[in-house]
Amino acid sequence: ATRTIVSNENVFVSPLIDSIARKHHISYEEIARIPGTGTKGRLRKKDIMQYIDDGRPF
């Protein structure tokens, strides 16, 4: 599936995502750009891992 670049307005940073982001030096601004697949578009672990695996495209 193609991933559209949208700003994730409902950015919910779970402790786990926070931990992953820190390890990879991903800023909150960058986090906010990752599309979330959780409830109401919230970011889940798999979303940020996918984003990292994709080479942080945006």
Next chain:
Amino acid sequence: MSKYDVIVLGSGPGGYVTAIRASQLGLKTAVVEKESLGGVCLNWGCIPTKALLKSAQVFEYLNHAEDYGLKATGVDKDFTAVVKRSRSVAEGMSKGVQFLMKKNKIDVINGFGKIKPGKKIDVDGKEYSADHIIIATGARSRELPNLKQDGETVIGYRKAMTLKEQPKSMIVVGSGAIGVEFASFYNSMGTEVTIVEYMPHVVPVEDEDVSKQFERSLKKAGVKVMTGSSVEKVEKTKSGVKATVKTKKGEETLEADIVLSAVGIKTNIENIGLEDVGIVTDKDKIIVNDWYQTNMPGYYAIGDVTPGPALAHVASAEGITCVEKIAGMHAEKIDYSNIPGCTYASPEIASVGMTEKQAKEAGYELKVGKFPFSASGKASASGAKDGFVKVIFDAKYGEWLGCHMIGAGVTDMIAEAVLGRKLETTGHEVLKTIHPHPTMSEAVMEAVADAYDEVIHL
């Protein structure tokens, strides 16, 4: 011909919950059931077994009254009364579902339902139609060819919870949740119980530490455990049965009054019209997508009849998800990696997520913590020091990969781990969540602390 928005075939915890949620969402709903409302769970599964196990627990207390500074002389069980209590609890629950059906204005159609093309259901000759047909016909006890259930010497779970007389000795084949719950119950009641398990450990889906601890507890309680073994043959004798068991060391013969076969389930997919409609099944299960749609539009399936863990809470959650999607809600897919499993034997077992072995095999580097109840103040005060909480974290990001508990009351404690994992916690938050003292639940916090070398009471 009556027309519904939704017809649910089967009224187990899958079916009746689905029907209630559908009705809440404004859908005109009917449920078809050939037996008592509530399915296996309420009538022959979750509920009546827990009632039996409660009697067993109380019986243990009676037998150990002195440990608590108390006295009781003529302690005995009335097996018939224990069974009767269990049946009356089950009946009460089934009546409760009846009430819920009425309250939610759901039509209950009694009889054997068979789905037909064109989104119709035939119930004993009468036809009903719906926009959405949800199959929730569940499952029954699986029969092995060399362990045919005759209802007398080789029995399944239904018979095992309604025996007229308590057997003096029993062979339980299979040590999954159902097998060990019955083994635990009958052992507490004074039956001589032998468990025969094919796998190298009892409760083989659990973390190995849990399996080992559980086996120790079973043996301490007097249950004979044969792992890596299988029943080859069962013969009737004058007084009961003779079972030929293949063990690692060769063949062994066991004699007992009765054999309980608890080797898994077989889905109810026969004669319900799947072939007529053209619904695809595989390995005894109806194949569905994330929203429980079968390959045929308008036909859905949930619960034991589909792949995934055969558990009541899964059946209910699947049904809710299925109708929320049908109703056009922003439904949420079920995360099958976060389903708790519980065994209500003595001691209880509860777990969620990966076992240590699974996590290692998945390539994670781990932080593992364990806190035994022997170090818990509440457990000491309660005289329930057996067991532990084990937690497994990914060392890299701190993800809570798995939580495994064995001990008194743990089936009510696992929810914390399930919610924590749902909210993508790391160990840190659990550790800094102030757990009340003195409780068994402190063991969760301490186990996490142990994983991070911060444990206090070890």
Next chain:
Amino acid sequence: MSKYDVIVLGSGPGGYVTAIRASQLGLKTAVVEKESLGGVCLNWGCIPTKALLKSAQVFEYLNHAEDYGLKATGVDKDFTAVVKRSRSVAEGMSKGVQFLMKKNKIDVINGFGKIKPGKKIDVDGKEYSADHIIIATGARSRELPNLKQDGETVIGYRKAMTLKEQPKSMIVVGSGAIGVEFASFYNSMGTEVTIVEYMPHVVPVEDEDVSKQFERSLKKAGVKVMTGSSVEKVEKTKSGVKATVKTKKGEETLEADIVLSAVGIKTNIENIGLEDVGIVTDKDKIIVNDWYQTNMPGYYAIGDVTPGPALAHVASAEGITCVEKIAGMHAEKIDYSNIPGCTYASPEIASVGMTEKQAKEAGYELKVGKFPFSASGKASASGAKDGFVKVIFDAKYGEWLGCHMIGAGVTDMIAEAVLGRKLETTGHEVLKTIHPHPTMSEAVMEAVADAYDEVIHL
């Protein structure tokens, strides 16, 4: 003169836990204690009372054996043995702390400690110094002027858990956790118990629904409850006491064997050198900041001796936070709005966050949900249908403002709510967290569903 990094004054759940954490963090640590290790909690509080209450619970089972299909004749309690068991559990725990002190290489200094200027402590004439002195001297039973404890007819909690003979009748003054736990214990043992509570409801800190349900349960169990009442005067009689109680309707006289005063605590701040050092106290408490520093650098205070809820888990958490900060860790401030409180009476009570009244007063618009255990399958199977789970959400943002539980085993269930709130969940996640069936914990999910009009089993 021995020099330490940290000296902790008092070895309760505040002090000894602080010492262990300090030692883990590489600090050379000593703890000063004038009595048994473990403080009130292990010796005279949390643990021995829970042991007594466990005996009471088992006694209830013995008395209701028939409800479970069981038989027991000659059911009786051996009051002395019940007390003895409680004492031996407490002693075991205290020994456990001794072991932990050794294991963590913490010096235990026996004696009465008095802090001195220059970060010194005098213990019965010997002086010790440290870079950091942490005061954790705890509290004792509070005495009211008209309810002087003579240890015979008017007693405090220590005496109440070590009585040589079981009183036939008892007046319990105060219905906080301690009061009702003793009331529940003695009532189960067969003592005629009357509770006198000044506030309009028993367990007055709890949500009103919980208080009312608890009062109903107490009365059903045979406890006499006088709310809105206060003991004016207690006179010795030949056989016991005569208490004059002021009620809403006027004065009443009660006769009983004994009076238990459970009207709160008084901190141990006398004669420990606070004035010499110049440490500020207010309303009987040592004043500290978020990191438990007193006004004097190098002097800290934690636990019952400081403001905030007088609970063991709070004392421990404060101590850990205090030394983590001292050790230069990135410590986390305690969120006092997320502290669970538990009462281990029959039925149990557990709660966290705001009551409905508090939430309304704080100006929130609410979504309130409630699920009674009478509708829970597990509760039916266990014969424990009393009680409920109540949840309170902010209607606007969905914040979980409070959770209040009453019923069997709820003290082990509240952790889910505490962790959920810590992780700032909304109701939605709790609702979509698949709780295992059949458990009491399902009631949490169902209560949340009720708040959002999605409840299934009501």
